[in-house]
Amino acid sequence: MKVSMRFITISFISLSFFISTFSTAQLKPAVADSFLNFIKTNKDRASLYITRNDTIIAYLNETQLMPLASTVKMLVAVEFAKQVGDGLLFKNSEVALDELDKYYLPGTDGDAHPKWLEYEKKQNHISNDSVRLIDVARGMIMFSSNANAEYLMDLLGINNIKSNINLFGLKSHTDIYPLASSLFLYQNPKGLNEDKILKAISKLSPENYVKYVNAMHTQLKFNKMFKATFRPQDLSMDMQRLWSSRLPASTTRDYVHLASILNNRNFLNDSAFKVISEVMEFPMENETYKKAFKHMGIKGGNTAFVLTHVLYLITTGNTKYEMAIFFNNLEPGEEKMLQGWLDYFEASVIYDASFRKKLNFQ
Numbered sequence: 001m002k003v004s005m006r007f008i009t010i011s012f013i014s015l016s017f018f019i020s021t022f023s024t025a026q027l028k029p030a031v032a033d034s035f036l037n038f039i040k041t042n043k044d045r046a047s048l049y050i051t052r053n054d055t056i057i058a059y060l061n062e063t064q065l066m067p068l069a070s071t072v073k074m075l076v077a078v079e080f081a082k083q084v085g086d087g088l089l090f091k092n093s094e095v096a097l098d099e100l101d102k103y104y105l106p107g108t109d110g111d112a113h114p115k116w117l118e119y120e121k122k123q124n125h126i127s128n129d130s131v132r133l134i135d136v137a138r139g140m141i142m143f144s145s146n147a148n149a150e151y152l153m154d155l156l157g158i159n160n161i162k163s164n165i166n167l168f169g170l171k172s173h174t175d176i177y178p179l180a181s182s183l184f185l186y187q188n189p190k191g192l193n194e195d196k197i198l199k200a201i202s203k204l205s206p207e208n209y210v211k212y213v214n215a216m217h218t219q220l221k222f223n224k225m226f227k228a229t230f231r232p233q234d235l236s237m238d239m240q241r242l243w244s245s246r247l248p249a250s251t252t253r254d255y256v257h258l259a260s261i262l263n264n265r266n267f268l269n270d271s272a273f274k275v276i277s278e279v280m281e282f283p284m285e286n287e288t289y290k291k292a293f294k295h296m297g298i299k300g301g302n303t304a305f306v307l308t309h310v311l312y313l314i315t316t317g318n319t320k321y322e323m324a325i326f327f328n329n330l331e332p333g334e335e336k337m338l339q340g341w342l343d344y345f346e347a348s349v350i351y352d353a354s355f356r357k358k359l360n361f362q
Contacts, residue, residue: 029355032348035341036358038334043361045330049252050323050349050359051260058349058359059253065172066326067247069301070144071308072176074258076152077279077299078168078268079161080137085272091134095151098129100136102221104147105180107232116143137279141299146180153178154221158214168261170254175210177248181217185209186243188234198242209246237304244303245328252324259312259322262297292316300342304332307339311346321350 039046039060047061083089097117104113116139120126125135140148153161158176165173188197204212219226235243261267262276280297283289289296296313307327314320323346327338348355 027348027351028344029348029352031341031344032352032355033358035338035345038338038341040361042327045327047252047326047328048324048361049256051256051321052356053320054260057356058361060361062253063172063251065174065249065251066308066328067244067249067303067306068255068326069244069247069303069306069308070146070149070179071255071299071301071310072179072248072250073140073144073149073301074255074280074299074310075161075164075176076149076156077137077141077276078164078258078262079156080152081272081275081279082164082268083156083160084134084275085269089133089155091132091137091275091278093133094128094130095133095136096130097126100147100151102147102224102227103150103178103180105183105227105230105232108180108183109144109146112143113139113145113147116145116148119143134275134278137275138282141279142282144301150178150180150217150220168258168267170250170258172254173250174248175206177210177213178217179247181220182213182246183235183243184216184220184230185212186235186239187229187231189229189231194236194238198238201242201246240303241305244305247303247306252326255310255324256322259297259310259324263295263312263314263320263322294318302335302339304335305330307335307342309342309346313350315350323349 039048043060047064047066048058049060049062050056050058080089084091100113117126119142120131120135120139125131136148137152139145140152162176164170165176185201186197188194201209216226262280265273268276276297277284277295280299281295283296283298284293292315294314294316296311298309298311300307300309302308305328307330308325310324312320312322325342325345327335330338349359
């Protein structure tokens with residue numbers, strides 16, 4: 001059975017498409033309208049919050065908890081920037097590829113990790129089978145490598161990452177834990193009745209769920225043989241659906257609040273924001289973006305049932321945007337369709353004043 005596990009939404013490999021979309025010459029109103037109409041006809045499965053120059057211009061279910069998928073990695077990136085900015089970590093220190101490989105589960109991330117490694121080779125960033133720490137963090141955001149994220153969670157300290165929930169004033173956020181490691185909870189090596197396993201997992205309290213996941217993460221890190229026990233064939237669509245529903249969750253309002261802090265350069269010191277610009281704002285390395293924006297940060301996530309995306313930017317004309325768009329309980333075909341429409345919707349919000357007038361969900 002082919003496992004359709006995916007975490008990434010916007011990655012470096014699709015950036016050329018993203019760039020071409022973010023141009024007034026490339027707006028496709030019909031596609032943007034299709035995305036908008038899906039939201040309006042599926043309000044119970046969507047959450048949205050958009051601000052322009054610190055004014056709310058669109059909102060829907062903005063306080064509803066939704067699974068984040070890889071968008072939760074924003075908080076890992078923020079903690080990384082804080083520790084580098086405070087001199088606790090050195091961004092150019094070397095990380096052995098073998099160390100990262102401990103955390104990699106093939107077939108669970110849309111090949112994000114292998115594609116990141118291929119990119120690093122092309123950039124001549126690999127030396128003595130090692131990469132710089134800053135490139136590990138960039139790979140977590142640009143390609144959404146789960147292996148890189150889990151390595152950084154251990155390096156930074158999971159409790160330090162969680163502390164940012166309160167530090168940044170996020171009002172609704174469930175516990176953070178290693179995403180890929182949580183898949184071990186959905187294994188069935190003894191061929192037990194799947195419904196019984198699903199019911200048992202469903203009955204786990206949030207605290208016990210995270211406790212089990214952390215124990216499996218520890219095994220993955222320290223027990224070389226543990227990864228060999230992973231059985232992707234056990235991850236039926238029902239298993240994946242339950243796993244997806246129990247991912248770390250938050251709200252679009254909270255993640256726009258976080259995006260606004262990053263957009264306005266608040267809370268963190270200048271050294272930390274230099275790291276944020278390298279990690280979260282990688283689109284600015286493209287000349288097209290430099291002409292259009294002072295800075296832009298993006299992060300998305302998806303499973304077969306979830307699609308999330310957060311974007312913040314300031315245009316060269318000093319117009320600010322922060323937006324978060326989350327979907328849950330999608331069917332795989334819907335998730336794929338919406339992912340193809342997403343960039344055109346966001347570009348229309350930014351560039352088309354008449355389109356912004358349509359953003360009424362009440």
